[in-house]
């Protein structure tokens with residue numbers, strides 16, 4: 001088994017309020033069951049990435065934030081960012097340029113998997129699952145945009161995340177690749193039982209996600 005199914009009750013966001021000065025950017029209560037996608041839509045600057053930073057544990061102190069965030073009863077906000085185990089995909093795949101594709105993936109495998117051969121095997125298996133067999137020794141710079149995106153997904157999946165946070169990871173891909181990548185990400189999240197928060201300004205992303213959509217406005221007036 002490449003990626004262990006996570007036994008969670010999903011993600012719970014309770015009375016999350018994020019403000020920047022007098023402006024309320026996010027006001028949100030939501031339950032995201034395992035394997036399902038909760039989409040947050042809004043224009044540029046409306047606070048989408050800020051919400052993900054808050055959940056992931058790297059919110060800039062310029063923001064005021066309150067509320068509760070838990071996965072399977074674990075209070076994420078009380079944990080250090082690393083311990084929250086939020087798998088994040090950004091617009092840019094952010095692969096380490098000085099490492100091979102295989103090393104980029106195996107780097108993310110938790111340290112309790114000590115056997116080096118097993119680590120290499122896990123990386124090779126997930127790359128094959130991403131339709132990138134025999135890519136382990138490649139230099140990331142030689143990959144196409146879609147291939148880099150799949151390496152980034154492989155890296156997130158082997159890290160044993162509790163949840164996935166997607167910050168417009170499809171937006172740089174052309175339409176066909178975009179649809180393929182969306183399907184792949186949502187399908188793997190479902191298989192692994194991971195709750196997903198997707199932020200986007202693209203209606204097609206929200207439609208493909210299939211779950212509830214929370215819309216936030218330009219002026220920061222959050223509403224359902």
Ligand SMILES: Nc1ncnc2c1ncn2[C@@H]1O[C@H](COP(=O)(O)OP(=O)(O)OP(=O)(O)O)[C@@H](O)[C@H]1O
Pocket residue numbers: 020025042043044045046047048049050051060062201
């Ligand atoms: N460190 C910061 N200091 C001050 N303001 C900030 C800081 N980071 C973000 N902001 C502001 O907070 C608001 C929300 O930013 P955020 O990046 O969450 O928007 P977004 O909806 O993700 O936008 P985009 O779609 O362009 O990525 C914006 O008005 C932005 O200018």
